[in-house]
Amino acid sequence: MEVRRTVPVALDVDSDDAALLEDTVDTFLWSAQYVVDHAFNGEYVTTSKTTLDDETYDDVRDATDDFNGGLVQAARNKAAEACKSVVARWKNGKKASKPTFTSPHVVYDKRTATFHEDYVSLATTDGRIEADYILPDEDSDTPHSEYLFSDQYETTGAELHYRDGDWMLHIHCKMEVEPETSAQAATENGTVLGVDLGVNNLAVTSTGTFWTGNEFNHWRRGYEKRRGSLQHCGTRWAHQNIQSVGRKEEGRFKLTLHRISNELVAEAREKGCSVIAFEDLTDIRERTGASWGHKWAFNRLYEYVEYKAEEHGITVEQVDPENTSRRCSHCGFTHPDNRDGEEFECLKCGYENHADYNAAKNIGLRYLRRNQTGGDGGALLGVRLNSGTLNVNGGYSPASAEARTGVHAESHRFSGG
């Protein structure tokens, strides 16, 4: 399995180089347009890259005073793709007209660009230029270090974009996911990690790991207070201050959520889970009384976990949240009085535990049931607890000896936060 990422990086370009890049953009777009015009010139639209290459390469090179061969080919590929999608629309009975290229950009690959640690070398209409990356502060929330400078990710190419006076490079990276941890292999005998989200505890897993919401709640209250007092001033200065406070606080929240998502994915990997199940986030505010800030945090957390889990072949899904907090994960008895705040005590079988932990197990079970009837074909073993699994009927099986790392199934392991 292959994981791909695109990392936007601003470039520091001086005026001489900027002129060269502008000329390169113009020439690239002209070349792509030339190929499209040629493709549309016959009885049928030509979409074959080889045919288009044979019929236009020399003409384009002549007309552009020997534009870089790699860039001519990239322009031709761009043109061929655009022609293909027009033909595909026609085949589906939809309207489409001849493509025109207006957005200023150039497509680079490994032959026309060289990606160094802190600068890039780019082919232009007149030799190469070098441009430094403008990287954000180290503690800011960006994926640069994670993908761009990671040994695991390979840089495959980039698109240069020009907008509002800024040169941006969208760098493409890819990573091959190890076959033994690929989704296919893991689904054969993997387990589900159920995750409950909430206000007191931001996240609780079916393996009994808790991430408390204290830190987040503290920040959010402080932020809302500062925002409130700034809004009170009502001046333009105050407005700008609100925005800068907002950006700074948001960055801090995101860093915390990145950390939690990393720990969550690590937990899933440690316990051999092939699926991480969350409750459906759509109406989570109505269900849990969470603030707008929490909803924002839950969405980010889900996004980050989904993104990071993909690299390890782990699927992330949302399940129907109905009654997951009222249902007994042990016997299935569902009643609003089973739950009293953070306490869960089943009125029928007497099962007692932390309410969020009980909910996390139910979320895992719901995925398990849905997956069995949905016919996805995966043979999941059960919901992963700290030292065993819960099968679809609520029965508990201890983990195999080598996988048994925890103390006992129902113990709470508090971490994070």
Ligand SMILES: [Zn+2]
């Ligand atoms: Zn019960």
